[in-house]
Amino acid sequence: MSDKQPIYILPENIERTIGRDAQRNNILAAKLVSDSIKTTLGPKGMDKMLVDSLGDITITNDGVTILEKMEIEHPAAKMMVEIAKTQELEVGDGTTTAVMLAGKLLENAEKLLDMKIHPTVITKGYHIASEKAKEYLNELSTDLTFDNVSVLKNIVITAMTGKGAESSKEKFAQIIVDAIKQIEENGDININNIKIVKNKSNGVEDTELIRGIIIDKEKVSIDMPGKIENAKIALISEALEIKNPSAEAKISVSSPSQLQEFLNREEYMLKQIVERIKSSGANVIFCQKGIDDIVQYYLAKEQIYTCRRVAKSDMENLSSATGAKIVSNINELTDLELGKAKIVEEIRHGEEAMTYIRGCENPKALTILIHGGSEHVLDEIERAFRDGLGDVATVIRDKKIVAGAGAIEIELSKKLKEFSSTLSGREQLAVIEFANALEFIPSTLAENAGLDPIDVLTELKSKHDSGEKQAGINIFTNKVENVYEKGIIEPAKIKRQAISSATEVAIMILRIDDVLASRTPRNSPKMNPDYMQGME
Numbered sequence: 330m331s332d333k334q335p336i337y338i339l340p341e342n343i344e345r346t347i348g349r350d351a352q353r354n355n356i357l358a359a360k361l362v363s364d365s366i367k368t369t370l371g372p373k374g375m376d377k378m379l380v381d382s383l384g385d386i387t388i389t390n391d392g393v394t395i396l397e398k399m400e401i402e403h404p405a406a407k408m409m410v411e412i413a414k415t416q417e418l419e420v421g422d423g424t425t426t427a428v429m430l431a432g433k434l435l436e437n438a439e440k441l442l443d444m445k446i447h448p449t450v451i452t453k454g455y456h457i458a459s460e461k462a463k464e465y466l467n468e469l470s471t472d473l474t475f476d477n478v479s480v481l482k483n484i485v486i487t488a489m490t491g492k493g494a495e496s497s498k499e500k501f502a503q504i505i506v507d508a509i510k511q512i513e514e515n516g517d518i519n520i521n522n523i524k525i526v527k528n529k530s531n532g533v534e535d536t537e538l539i540r541g542i543i544i545d546k547e548k549v550s551i552d553m554p555g556k557i558e559n560a561k562i563a564l565i566s567e568a569l570e571i572k573n574p575s576a577e578a579k580i581s582v583s584s585p586s587q588l589q590e591f592l593n594r595e596e597y598m599l600k601q602i603v604e605r606i607k608s609s610g611a612n613v614i615f616c617q618k619g620i621d622d623i624v625q626y627y628l629a630k631e632q633i634y635t636c637r638r639v640a641k642s643d644m645e646n647l648s649s650a651t652g653a654k655i656v657s658n659i660n661e662l663t664d665l666e667l668g669k670a671k672i673v674e675e676i677r678h679g680e681e682a683m684t685y686i687r688g689c690e691n692p693k694a695l696t697i698l699i700h701g702g703s704e705h706v707l708d709e710i711e712r713a714f715r716d717g718l719g720d721v722a723t724v725i726r727d728k729k730i731v732a733g734a735g736a737i738e739i740e741l742s743k744k745l746k747e748f749s750s751t752l753s754g755r756e757q758l759a760v761i762e763f764a765n766a767l768e769f770i771p772s773t774l775a776e777n778a779g780l781d782p783i784d785v786l787t788e789l790k791s792k793h794d795s796g797e798k799q800a801g802i803n804i805f806t807n808k809v810e811n812v813y814e815k816g817i818i819e820p821a822k823i824k825r826q827a828i829s830s831a832t833e834v835a836i837m838i839l840r841i842d843d844v845l846a847s848r849t850p851r852n853s854p855k856m857n858p859d860y861m862q863g864m865e
């Protein structure tokens with residue numbers, strides 16, 4: 330007979346939750362994350378104010394921004410944040426939708442678990458439903474061609490609504506569509522070629538598209554001209570100075586005249602650099618590195634507008650915008666490497682001066698200059714622009730669009746329920762719960778607009794039952810109507826991605842039935858990697 334000694338296979342500081350407890354705990358955490366951003370969904374969504382440990386304030390309506398700033402600790406909750414990040418990375422919008430969907434899938438799974446349905450059955454049902462939903466989504470989406478500017482604008486407006494850009498959304502939509510059309514190359518868009526610059530002055534409505542680049546650098550010398558017309562631009566990636574002699578090299582001079590000769594020689598070499606630039610025909614220089622004082626002096630004398638220590642990304646954008654080639658060796662600079670712009674100009678806003686490079690002929694990089702009265706406004710408008718740009722870029726690649734405002738979710742839900750009746754077994758219940766989860770989007774849109782979600786859902790369902798596939802809840806008119814015709818249109822890919830990643834995470838969380846958490850105390854003070862990046 331043994332004496333029933335307990336056997337420990339784990340260290341003492343491991344906290345273990347098993348089975349149903351583990352599931353319940355994870356589902357609860359995931360649901361808390363999705364609840365926390367629920368009120369921000371849609372045009373009438375509320376904003377959140379987040380204050381970090383340094384006292385910096387962010388006011389936003391943007392799902393991924395909120396979740397990133399929340400410093401979430403729980404592992405399942407962190408997985409939810411990952412969905413938002415993936416969504417942002419893949420399509421640039423739809424983050425709140427994706428997270429909410431995952432939260433609801435898990436909440437509904439809880440009901441099935443309570444009915445003693447095994448997690449594997451639920452995950453299988455969810456997987457089937459997700460695949461089917463994506464199939465239906467394809468059938469329900471319409472094709473969009475690049476020249477359909479009015480639809481493109483509507484997509485931008487739909488993406489931007491509720492993000493503080495309301496007053497100027499027509500204008501912003503035009504800016505985005507113009508920008509995207511300008512940088513498009515063979516049907517592809519590189520969003521990095523659109524630079525967003527924020528300017529704390531004037532009102533939001535003065536936001537403009539610059540056919541060129543703005544860099545936050547001033548000219549190196551006040552003796553240089555403040556404005557150059559018909560600029561010929563050289564981009565130089567090496568320092569404009571005499572290369573430092575290596576540390577061991579010694580220069581021995583034995584008389585004052587030798588020293589003078591040495592200095593003259595040095596000045597001569599520096600002057601040669603400027604001669605080289607001048608003979609290429611350049612009248613504007615952007616240098617990625619430093620510039621010797623003497624070189625600056627001669628450049629000013631030659632009336633050449635010069636900026637130094639320009640960021641690498643700006644150099645690349647300048648190259649795309651002006652057509653200039655980045656030269657790494659000044660001796661290779663000829664007029665062939667130069668780029669062009671109508672105007673290069675230093676503009677002062679209060680304390681700061683920036684250099685505007687405007688009027689580029691066929692720029693493949695552009696700048697959106699956002700104006701606004703405060704940092705918070707500027708940041709939120711920037712996020713709205715990023716959502717808008719993300720949506721248009723997505724749709725230009727994918728070319729498929731669907732009706733927003735909950736219309737697509739209701740139609741998918743309806744079709745999934747019809748499909749579920751063809752299934753036998755308990756997976757059927759999971760497919761139905763998946764379909765129910767999709768209804769959470771329109772019902773939240775209604776709720777956030779102060780409407781009764783049940784009334785709205787009932788009306789939506791009855792319209793869809795009678796064949797109105799594009800009936801959604803238009804938050805501007807507060808009516809259930811054909812929202813596609815009203816221009817509430819979204820890229821199909823946003824929905825596809827949201828369904829995929831929400832399902833994936835829900836399944837992943839449902840499969841966990843054992844959590845082993847080490848209880849090592851957290852390192853304090855905690856360093857946020859975001860701050861560390863800035864600390865070079």
Ligand code: ADP
Binds near residue numbers: 372423424735770
């Ligand atoms: P997400 O982070 O998921 O993009 P948003 O707060 O941007 O969340 O809200 C997007 C939702 O708002 C989409 O479902 C979209 O169809 C909906 N929406 C946009 N404009 C309207 C409108 N005028 N009426 C109703 N719903 C709208």
Ligand code: MG
Binds near residue numbers: 422423424488716
């Ligand atoms: Mg959005």
